[in-house]
Amino acid sequence: MLEISQRGQQMPMSPYRKLTPYADAAKQRGTGVYHLNIGQPDIETPPAMLAAVREAEIKVLEYSPSAGSGSYRQKLAAYYQRNHIPVQPEDILVTAGGSEAIFFAFMSCLNPEDEVVIPEPFYGAYISFAIATDVRIVPVVSTLDEGFALPPIEAFERVITPRTKAIMVCNPSNPTGYVYSEAELLQLLDLCRRHNLFFLSDEAYREYCYEGFATSALQLPGAEQHVVMVDTISKRYSACGARLGALVTKNPDVQAAALKFAQMRVSAPALAQLMGEAAAELPESYFEHTKAEYRARRDLMVRRLRAMPGVTCPTPGGAFYVMARLPVDDAGTFGRWLLEEFSYQGHTVMVSPAAGFYVTPGLGRDEVRLAYVLNLEKLDAALDCLEQGLAAYPGRLVQPIGDATPALEARP
Structure with a gap:
C-alpha cells in the first residue's frame, strides 16, 4: 500500500478553515453562516488596483524578474520610506503572497531541526511552514489574562539552545491583535544580537493599529543583519486573492538565498504586481477610512463579548482579531456544534477554535479567535448568534455558587 509522506501526515488542518465542511453543510441546509473564522475583509478592494489590471495594455503576459518587477520594487520601497522604514528596492524580494515570504524566510534562515522561538498563540500557518521545512517551533507562552503582552525576556532566554536560529513575531499580532512596542522589539533584537539569531518579523497588519502606530523591526537600530x-x-x-507579498531584509546573504528559492518558482504574479504598484501610490486618506471602520468593529465586538456571561477578552490594539475565552467545555466541539446543530433567525456563526494557534498541548482549549471583518450590521447579527449559541450549548460551563471551579452544565 502506498503511503504519503510524513510531512503530509503531520501537516495540520488550517485552524481557520478546519470547520469549513460543516459550514458548507449548514449552507446546503439553508442556514446562513456568518464567517468570523477568517481574516477575509469585506471592505472593497481599492478601485485603482483593479483598474490597473483592467486598463493594462498587455499583448504577452510574460514572466517578471524572479525578485519582482523593477517598477513595483521601486514603488514599494517608496511606500516603506514614507512610513519611515529605510528600505531600498534591492532590499525587496517580491513573493506570491505573505505565505511564500514566510516559506522563503524559513528556507533561507533555518536548517532542518533548527529552532525558531515564537510567542504563542501565533498565526496557525507557522506550524505548517515549520513542518514543511523540518524546523521546530519553540513556544514562549503569552496569556489572555495579560492581554497577550510580550512575555518577560527571561522566558525567551531560558529556551534558547545551540539549535536556536531565530525569533519570530507578528506585529500587530494575528491572532491576538496585540501590538508590540518599540521597547519590546528592541529587547528582542538585543537578544538576537547577543545570541546571533535572525529576527523574523511578520508585518501583514502594520497599517491597522488603533492607538498609535506599529513599529517595524526594520526601523530598529542595528537591525540590518538580523531582521527579515x-x-x-x-x-x-x-486584496487577499492577489497573492502578492514581499520578503524585505538588508542582509545580502539572506537576499541571495531567497532569490534562489524565488528562481525555483520563476516569478511572482505579474498582474498582481500591477495592482501592487497602484496600491503603493494610494493616498494616506485610504487608511484613515479603513482604520476608522475597523476600530468601530473592534469596539462593537469587544463590548458585545464582554456583555456575554462568562466570556473574557482583552481589547486588541491592532489587526482585526479578538481572542476570547468562552464558558465552554471545548471550543472546537462548540464551533462544530454551532454549524451542525444550532441556528438563530436562520443563521449561525463560524469561529476559529484557538487550540490551532498554540503548540503547547492543552492551551487554547476554551478560546476562539474571532475576526471582525464584517460590516457593523452583520457583525452585530453574528454576535447575536454567538450569544444565543453560548446560552443554548449543552456543554457550556457554569459557575456554582460558592465554588471557584467551573462545572460542566448538565445536558437538558
Missing part, C-alpha cells in the same frame, strides 16, 4: 521582514498586500488593501 515578511509582508503582504492582502489585508492592507483588502
Whole structure:
C-alpha cells in the first residue's frame, strides 16, 4: 500500500478553515453562516488596483524578474520610506503572497531541526511552514489574562539552545491583535544580537493599529543583519486573492538565498504586481477610512463579548482579531456544534477554535479567535448568534455558587 509522506501526515488542518465542511453543510441546509473564522475583509478592494489590471495594455503576459518587477520594487520601497522604514528596492524580494515570504524566510534562515522561538498563540500557518521545512517551533507562552503582552525576556532566554536560529513575531499580532512596542522589539533584537539569531518579523497588519502606530523591526537600530521582514498586500488593501507579498531584509546573504528559492518558482504574479504598484501610490486618506471602520468593529465586538456571561477578552490594539475565552467545555466541539446543530433567525456563526494557534498541548482549549471583518450590521447579527449559541450549548460551563471551579452544565 502506498503511503504519503510524513510531512503530509503531520501537516495540520488550517485552524481557520478546519470547520469549513460543516459550514458548507449548514449552507446546503439553508442556514446562513456568518464567517468570523477568517481574516477575509469585506471592505472593497481599492478601485485603482483593479483598474490597473483592467486598463493594462498587455499583448504577452510574460514572466517578471524572479525578485519582482523593477517598477513595483521601486514603488514599494517608496511606500516603506514614507512610513519611515529605510528600505531600498534591492532590499525587496517580491513573493506570491505573505505565505511564500514566510516559506522563503524559513528556507533561507533555518536548517532542518533548527529552532525558531515564537510567542504563542501565533498565526496557525507557522506550524505548517515549520513542518514543511523540518524546523521546530519553540513556544514562549503569552496569556489572555495579560492581554497577550510580550512575555518577560527571561522566558525567551531560558529556551534558547545551540539549535536556536531565530525569533519570530507578528506585529500587530494575528491572532491576538496585540501590538508590540518599540521597547519590546528592541529587547528582542538585543537578544538576537547577543545570541546571533535572525529576527523574523511578520508585518501583514502594520497599517491597522488603533492607538498609535506599529513599529517595524526594520526601523530598529542595528537591525540590518538580523531582521527579515515578511509582508503582504492582502489585508492592507483588502486584496487577499492577489497573492502578492514581499520578503524585505538588508542582509545580502539572506537576499541571495531567497532569490534562489524565488528562481525555483520563476516569478511572482505579474498582474498582481500591477495592482501592487497602484496600491503603493494610494493616498494616506485610504487608511484613515479603513482604520476608522475597523476600530468601530473592534469596539462593537469587544463590548458585545464582554456583555456575554462568562466570556473574557482583552481589547486588541491592532489587526482585526479578538481572542476570547468562552464558558465552554471545548471550543472546537462548540464551533462544530454551532454549524451542525444550532441556528438563530436562520443563521449561525463560524469561529476559529484557538487550540490551532498554540503548540503547547492543552492551551487554547476554551478560546476562539474571532475576526471582525464584517460590516457593523452583520457583525452585530453574528454576535447575536454567538450569544444565543453560548446560552443554548449543552456543554457550556457554569459557575456554582460558592465554588471557584467551573462545572460542566448538565445536558437538558
